[in-house]
Amino acid sequence: MKNITTPATTVERLPLYYRYLQKMDSQGVEVISSKELGDGLGIPSTQVRKDLSYYGEFGRRGVGYEVSDLMKNLERILGLDNNWEVVLVGAGNLGQALVNYGGFKKLGLDISYVLDIDPDKVKSNLGNAQVYSMKELRRVVTDNDIRIGIIAVPSEVAQQVADELIDGGIKAIWNFAPIHLRVSEDIKVRDEDLSIGLISLSYYLSN
Amino acid sequence: MKNITTPATTVERLPLYYRYLQKMDSQGVEVISSKELGDGLGIPSTQVRKDLSYYGEFGRRGVGYEVSDLMKNLERILGLDNNWEVVLVGAGNLGQALVNYGGFKKLGLDISYVLDIDPDKVKSNLGNAQVYSMKELRRVVTDNDIRIGIIAVPSEVAQQVADELIDGGIKAIWNFAPIHLRVSEDIKVRDEDLSIGLISLSYYLSN
DNA sequence: TAGATTGTTAATCGATTAACAATC
DNA sequence: TAGATTGTTAATCGATTAACAATC
The missing domain is CATH 1.10.10.10 (Winged helix-like DNA-binding domain superfamily/Winged helix DNA-binding domain)
Structure with a gap:
């Protein structure tokens, strides 16, 4: 090696x-x-x-x-034996799909906390996770020592959510908002930009 | 050039x-x-x-x-001026999220047809698209001359769905099932494997 | 031993970046 | 003309692949 x-x-x-x-x-x-x-x-x-x-x-x-x-x-090697807890911000269509995505738990990864701005969603459950108010973001992250956050909110608020997540102690972000997040060097961001997939197929059909 | x-x-x-x-x-x-x-x-x-x-x-x-x-x-260059019609197979959580994803229409791409195996979902609407029975897959693709298909079904049936899509005339597949599809050379497959994103964050936190 | 398959080196291939002449 | 910015070449950097000795 x-x-x-x-x-x-x-x-x-x-x-x-x-x-x-x-x-x-x-x-x-x-x-x-x-x-x-x-x-x-x-x-x-x-x-x-x-x-x-x-x-x-x-x-x-x-x-x-x-x-x-x-x-x-x-x-x-992949760190799956850490059984990371994950926080998801944004319980819209995509957020809900991610919570219910079966593939994660088999991998030792668990979306345990969900936050949303909609008061109707708060205090309900989603998958195994309880939904919290956006105001509790920092507290949920800090109190539970969470390192991985998922951003599934509209682009307009994604940067602000990222800042709050990082402020709470998040070190890695899975970002579904189609926007470039500005974060410090020590934070790992992975962009999952869904429209790229479809556009690239359009490209290949046209060329 | x-x-x-x-x-x-x-x-x-x-x-x-x-x-x-x-x-x-x-x-x-x-x-x-x-x-x-x-x-x-x-x-x-x-x-x-x-x-x-x-x-x-x-x-x-x-x-x-x-x-x-x-x-x-x-x-x-990207072929967006083609205003491609897209067929989506699988109206589960992820499929629904994709149909409701706002980003596509702005790009000249439209999920116009949705297919699902669940009879309850068939004959209902999802976004702007009508939901069809799985049996109509080939017909929907052929009759509407669709070139792009999205696979959002469980892994076990993904290959079969791919075969049927291709049989109907699909040339490009956006595959969300975490399985390697076997297709002929002239078919473009783009894998969108959601668990890779989360696992790679786990990896970076551990290394 | 013969056949199979790993682990690794070196060669090839592909992508990024630095540098700068062209030109608005 | 002076300053800005493109388009492109060449150098660098990174990833894949072929080939093969090691070894089960």
């Missing part, structure tokens, strides 16, 4: 490997080769091996990777 | 430029420099100019880019 920075693209693929291993594991597969893993995801086996090699040597030459072992290693 | 293939990363940024120009345009801005455009999006001005240069020369040296002119060029 060399001390080289991991490519950003590798980090994007690790979750795919992890989820495919979960699937194989549930089907009783005990050992998998980089070829089989890659084929299941449309990724070359060379790339699978290279990606994993940034973190250690998890396979056996001539044999392959033990599924349960590699899963545990990926859980550790 | 050289005959070089455009980087995939450039295509991802064009929608950002376009939307930022829309915003500036609505604020009455008539001319914008690559520096201003880039600063608004967190992208270096050099990259803005390079990206645009793959498609032509849209600016004036010493001056900048005329907002309305560059917007029109980007509309053409």
